[in-house]
Structures are given as structure tokens and as C-alpha cells.
Amino acid sequence: MKKLLIASLLFGTTTTVFAAPFVAKDIRVDGVQGDLEQQIRASLPVRAGQRVTDNDVANIVRSLFVSGRFDDVKAHQEGDVLVVSVVAKSIISDVKIKGNSIIPTEALKQNLDANGFKVGDVLIREKLNEFAKSVKEHYASVGRYNATVEPIVNTLPNNRAEILIQINEDDKAKLASLTFKGNESVSSSTLQEQMELQPDSWWKLWGNKFEGAQFEKDLQAIRDYYLNNGYAKAQITKTDVQLNDEKTKVNVTIDVNEGLQYDLRSARIIGNLGGMSAELEPLLSALHLNDTFRRSDIADVENAIKAKLGERGYGSTTVNSVPDFDDANKTLAITFVVDAGRRLTVRQLRFEGNTVSADSTLRQEMRQQEGTWYNSQLVELGKIRLDRTGFFETVENRIDPINGSNDEVDVVYKVKERNTGSINFGIGYGTESGISYQASVKQDNFLGTGAAVSIAGTKNDYGTSVNLGYTEPYFTKDGVSLGGNVFFENYDNSKSDTSSNYKRTTYGSNVTLGFPVNENNSYYVGLGHTYNKISNFALEYNRNLYIQSMKFKGNGIKNK
Incomplete structure (x- = not known):
């Protein structure tokens, strides 16, 4: 007679049909094979040869179902064998998106990955439907109310499934x-x-x-x-x-x-000013007293107060503008309530996102120094200088407080690097020069050092030219740059249609030093050397002798 133990998980609760404990001489897993079967066996709280109770069976069903990998889980006894039967959810083998143009495919795939729809993930259809609904809501937010987003699941053998997100964006309302x-x-x-x-x-x-x-x-x-x-x-x-x-x-x-229209009657600054009252008071001159109130002017003064205090180390300043309305006269007075906070010291400069650029390269662009008072102007200048290098798509900065300290911070620059290399190749044709080849390779931020390296060359029937360049922007700690190039050119005019068949070989080099004048300007000093060698110009010499024999002077020929 076959004894049955059935446990099921429904609405977050476990229901067990009790049966007498027994010793499981074997454990069988039905519904899956391979790695998943072995994973289930390894996760079971009992092993072959051990005593199995109804509580063990309930725990088996509960733990497997809660894992989210199965649509159905049952456990029962067949003689002295414990049988675990499962219906596994499909494993995602491929994800495709069709019909989208407004939302980039890459953005949709990133969201799919973040929501658990990568290749190899367990397919949860409820979550897939929720994702499709959220995408449809996004289309509605941009005015495409008739857009449709249909998730299609194609079931494959071996418990695999393909996902197709079929989109019809329609038109905006x-x-x-x-x-x-x-x-x-x-x-x-x-x-x-x-x-x-x-x-x-x-x-x-x-x-x-x-x-x-x-x-x-x-x-x-x-x-x-x-x-x-x-x-x-x-x-x-x-x-x-x-x-x-x-x-x-x-x-x-x-x-x-609308309310009433007010004029600005007066303005003042109060609060914890960090001992900088004399420096902050002139900032009020930007306001237009006894004139129409403008919120943008108030915002400008708020930012100016924060910037001025930030230059002295007060990096967490708060400024609140409190209006005092006089409806009878249609005027208002503004009080800027300031809390400078604590004066901050920069413990460390840190960088995030620079997988290619060395920290030392980024530090060359910094104006804020470690171990000194925080200066918001210098921190912002560092951001501007990093952006100016051209090595990064985006540059952001923030200050992180230090655990256990209320007056120290780390200044963090987060960058997103861009590709700074380029390769160009071209082919042209000229009636005299024949087929011409041009090629160049340039790498800015070479090996993450900030240096620029380039090589360029051309070749045609007349000759060959090569140019090698190198620029070191951080030649000295003071910001002096060093650049230079070497070049070579071989030119053969004998292959032209003219009677002049001279040859010219040119090579040389240039060196340039750049000296910064201020944050936006530099002056450069350069030195170069070029060597030219011309050969095989006998015909030109003979022509000159002929002209001399004809008594050529100026623009004409004179006979005696």
C-alpha cells in the first residue's frame, strides 16, 4: 500500500497532511535533471538513510517554493522512498526587443538586467508583466498613450525560454x-x-x-x-x-x-556667519531694493553666500530666505538666515570611475590640497580642469563625511571615461601622384598618464612621409608641458611629367615647452631643426647655364 505525504505552500502558509515518520532509504527528485536536480538534493534537510517527519516534508516544500525557482513543489512517500516533485520555472536563454526607437535598446536591456531578466536568470512571468506595464507607463509619460508593450515568451526544450519584448510606440498625442x-x-x-x-x-x-x-x-x-x-x-x-x-x-x-505683486523693501543677513559678516554684507548689493521682487535675485544671493563661506572651509552652509510681507503696502522684506556650520578640513582626495586614468594623472588637475581647509571654489575648479582634459564624458564631485569626525571630509570626484584614441585610414588617387595612402593613429591619455602619442604617414608615387608626436602635459609639477615631434619625408620628382627629376630627403624634429600663465592661458616656446638634402638636379643646372648664355636679365632677354 502506498503512503502519501503531500505538502503545499499557498498564500505564504504551509499546509501539511500528517503521516507517520519513516526512514527514507532513497530520495528521488522528479521534474528536473542535471545541475538543478543536484542543487535540490544538496539543499534538502534530510539524506538517504535518515528519519523523515511531516515537519521535514513541510520544510522541504517551503524552502524550495520560496526560492522562486519553481511553479509547483510536492513531496510524498512511495514505500521507503522520499519523492520530491517539482515544476521548475523556465531559465531565460535569450532576450530580444523589437519595435522601439524612442527608448534606446541599450537602456531597455539595462533595465531588464536590473529587474532579473538576464540570460541565465529564472523567468518569473509576473515580474515580466510588471516590467512591460512600467515601460508602457513611461511611454504614456512622454505623450504616447496608445503605445503597446507585449512580453512574448517562447518556451524551448530543456526548461529554457526566449523573451521577446514587442513594442509599438505609436505617435504622441x-x-x-x-x-x-x-x-x-x-x-x-x-x-x-x-x-x-x-x-x-x-x-x-x-x-x-x-x-x-x-x-x-x-x-x-x-x-x-x-x-x-x-x-x-x-x-x-x-x-x-x-x-x-x-x-x-x-x-x-x-x-x-496669483496673489499680490510685491516690491522688495529691504534685505539683511543674520545667523551663524562664521565670522564673515563684513565679507557677506556686500553681497546684498545685487538686490534691487524698492523695485519689483524677483526670486532669481534671491537665489543668486543665496548661492553667493554659500560660495563665499565655502571658500573659507564652510562646506555645509545652509541659507534660508524668510520673507516678511506687508500686504497693505504691497512690499516684502527678505531675511537670509545663515548657518555656516563647522569649518571643514579635507582629509583626502579620492577618485571613482577612472579605470584607465591613473589617480596621479587626475591629481595633477587638482587645486584643492589634502590637509587644508575645504575650499568650494578650488574643488569646483578641479572639476572644470578634469572636464577640460577631454578624457571624460562626465565629471561629478561630492564631499563625504568621515566617520567619527565632524570637521573632516573626503572630496570625491566621480568620472566616466571616454575613448581617447583614434585610428584613421584613407586611400586617394591623383593623375600624377597615383594611388595615395594615408594613415594615422593617435592616443590621448596614453596608458592613463595624460600624455598624447601620435603617428601619421602618407605614401604615393612621389614619396613617403612619417611624423611621430608626443606631448607630456605634466612635465613638471608646476604645470609646464613638453611636446615634440620627429618627421621624415622622401620626395622623388622624377616620376612627374616635368623635366625636373630632382630628389629631396627631409627630416627633423621640434620641441615645445608650454608655461601656464593662469588657469586659462599658457605661452609656448619652441625650437626646431630641419635638414633638407636635394640631389639629382643636373638638368636644372644645365637650364640655368642656357639662360645665362641668352643674357637673361630681369623680365626679358637682351642681345648685344
Whole structure:
């Protein structure tokens, strides 16, 4: 008689049909083979020859199901054999994307990888459907409301599956109408002029496509217009975006509350100023007192205060602008409440993302020094100088606090390197020079040192030329650069159609030193040497003798 032990996991709970414990002389795994079978055996809490209880069976089912690799897990007893039956989820063997153009394929693949859809991962169909839904929502955010994203799974033998993400991007919905409400002082046409999105018109060949991200930018542009024209309390209270049934047209309504228009009455700076009150006070001169309030002016002063304090080591300064409204006179006063924080010392300069460039190369561009007061201006200058090298696509900087210290930080520069090498090859043809070949190889940031190395050459029926170049931008610690090149050219005019068949050999070298004058300018001093050797010019000499015999002078021939 066959005894059965069945355990199942449902909605996060385990249900076990109890049976008498038994000694499992063997353990069999059904439903999978190969490596996965061995992995299941290795994960079981019991081994052949051991006593098996109903609790063991429940744990087996629970642990296998929770692993997320199986659609179904059962365990039962057949005589003295413990049988574990599983229905394994498919393993992804390939991922393809078709129909996309707005979203790059690489970006979609990166998101697929990040969500667990790489080749070799377990296929979880629920997650795949969620991913497709999120992509569709992204298309809707850029105005493509009719876009479709269909995940197609092709099941293959040996528990494998191919994924195809089939996309139909469709077209963007057009902005059919734009309505403003609540704007009593500023006209709708003026507000509409602040926006990139404009209603569709008959004279627009392609219409104006509605895009959610651009709409948010336009709303901010409207806010900025109000805040920079005295309406310090202006708010956008509501936006209503309505689609037609076909999802091809959008009607937008924007509700605003303008409030009063204010003039700036006065301004002051208070708080923890780091002992720099005298240096900060002149920054208020940038404001236009007794004139229309402009939020951009306030932001400029806030940034100037942070920058000024940052130059003295206060790298965590906070500035809050507190308005004091006088509605009766339609004026306001601004108080800049400053907390300079602690003065910071730079413990270390660190670099991230430089897989090719050596740290020493990046340090050459730094102006902030380790062990000195933090200086925001010098830190930013280092970022500018790194970007100026041309070795990096992006350069970012941040400050990291030091554990256990409240006045030390590390300055971190994060870079993304770009390809700094180039190879060029060309073929041309001339009626006299014949087939010409040109080739050049150039590598900036050679071996991560910042140096530039190049070689270029040409060859045709007339001759050959070669040029080797090298530039060391960090020849000295003071920023003096050293560059130079050597060159060789062999020219044979005997192969031309003229009667002159001379040959010329040229070689030489140049050396250049660059001396920095300031952060943006340098002057250069160079020295070069060129050697020319001309041979086989007998016919030219004979021609000269003939001209002399004809008594040639100036522009004519004179006979005596």
C-alpha cells in the first residue's frame, strides 16, 4: 500500500497532511535533471538513510517554493522512498526587443538586467508583466498613450525560454487646447508664451505633441515667471489633463492663484556667519531694493553666500530666505538666515570611475590640497580642469563625511571615461601622384598618464612621409608641458611629367615647452631643426647655364 505525504505552500502558509515518520532509504527528485536536480538534493534537510517527519516534508516544500525557482513543489512517500516533485520555472536563454526607437535598446536591456531578466536568470512571468506595464507607463509619460508593450515568451526544450519584448510606440498625442483660470493680472497669452508646449494649429505640419516631462517643465516656467515679476505668493493650484476617447488629443486646464505683486523693501543677513559678516554684507548689493521682487535675485544671493563661506572651509552652509510681507503696502522684506556650520578640513582626495586614468594623472588637475581647509571654489575648479582634459564624458564631485569626525571630509570626484584614441585610414588617387595612402593613429591619455602619442604617414608615387608626436602635459609639477615631434619625408620628382627629376630627403624634429600663465592661458616656446638634402638636379643646372648664355636679365632677354 502506498503512503502519501503531500505538502503545499499557498498564500505564504504551509499546509501539511500528517503521516507517520519513516526512514527514507532513497530520495528521488522528479521534474528536473542535471545541475538543478543536484542543487535540490544538496539543499534538502534530510539524506538517504535518515528519519523523515511531516515537519521535514513541510520544510522541504517551503524552502524550495520560496526560492522562486519553481511553479509547483510536492513531496510524498512511495514505500521507503522520499519523492520530491517539482515544476521548475523556465531559465531565460535569450532576450530580444523589437519595435522601439524612442527608448534606446541599450537602456531597455539595462533595465531588464536590473529587474532579473538576464540570460541565465529564472523567468518569473509576473515580474515580466510588471516590467512591460512600467515601460508602457513611461511611454504614456512622454505623450504616447496608445503605445503597446507585449512580453512574448517562447518556451524551448530543456526548461529554457526566449523573451521577446514587442513594442509599438505609436505617435504622441497632440495638445488640442490650453486654458488658464484664475489669472487676473497676467494674460493667458503671456503665460502661454512661457511654455514650450503649444496648442495644435492648422498651419503646423506636424502639430505640437504633448509630453508629460515637458509639461512639468512648462509649469515650472510659469511659476518662475510669476516669482520673478513680484508675485511672491503665486501658486499653480490645479492642473487637469484630459484625453479624448482615441487618446490622440489632450486638453489641458491650468488653475493659478496669483496673489499680490510685491516690491522688495529691504534685505539683511543674520545667523551663524562664521565670522564673515563684513565679507557677506556686500553681497546684498545685487538686490534691487524698492523695485519689483524677483526670486532669481534671491537665489543668486543665496548661492553667493554659500560660495563665499565655502571658500573659507564652510562646506555645509545652509541659507534660508524668510520673507516678511506687508500686504497693505504691497512690499516684502527678505531675511537670509545663515548657518555656516563647522569649518571643514579635507582629509583626502579620492577618485571613482577612472579605470584607465591613473589617480596621479587626475591629481595633477587638482587645486584643492589634502590637509587644508575645504575650499568650494578650488574643488569646483578641479572639476572644470578634469572636464577640460577631454578624457571624460562626465565629471561629478561630492564631499563625504568621515566617520567619527565632524570637521573632516573626503572630496570625491566621480568620472566616466571616454575613448581617447583614434585610428584613421584613407586611400586617394591623383593623375600624377597615383594611388595615395594615408594613415594615422593617435592616443590621448596614453596608458592613463595624460600624455598624447601620435603617428601619421602618407605614401604615393612621389614619396613617403612619417611624423611621430608626443606631448607630456605634466612635465613638471608646476604645470609646464613638453611636446615634440620627429618627421621624415622622401620626395622623388622624377616620376612627374616635368623635366625636373630632382630628389629631396627631409627630416627633423621640434620641441615645445608650454608655461601656464593662469588657469586659462599658457605661452609656448619652441625650437626646431630641419635638414633638407636635394640631389639629382643636373638638368636644372644645365637650364640655368642656357639662360645665362641668352643674357637673361630681369623680365626679358637682351642681345648685344
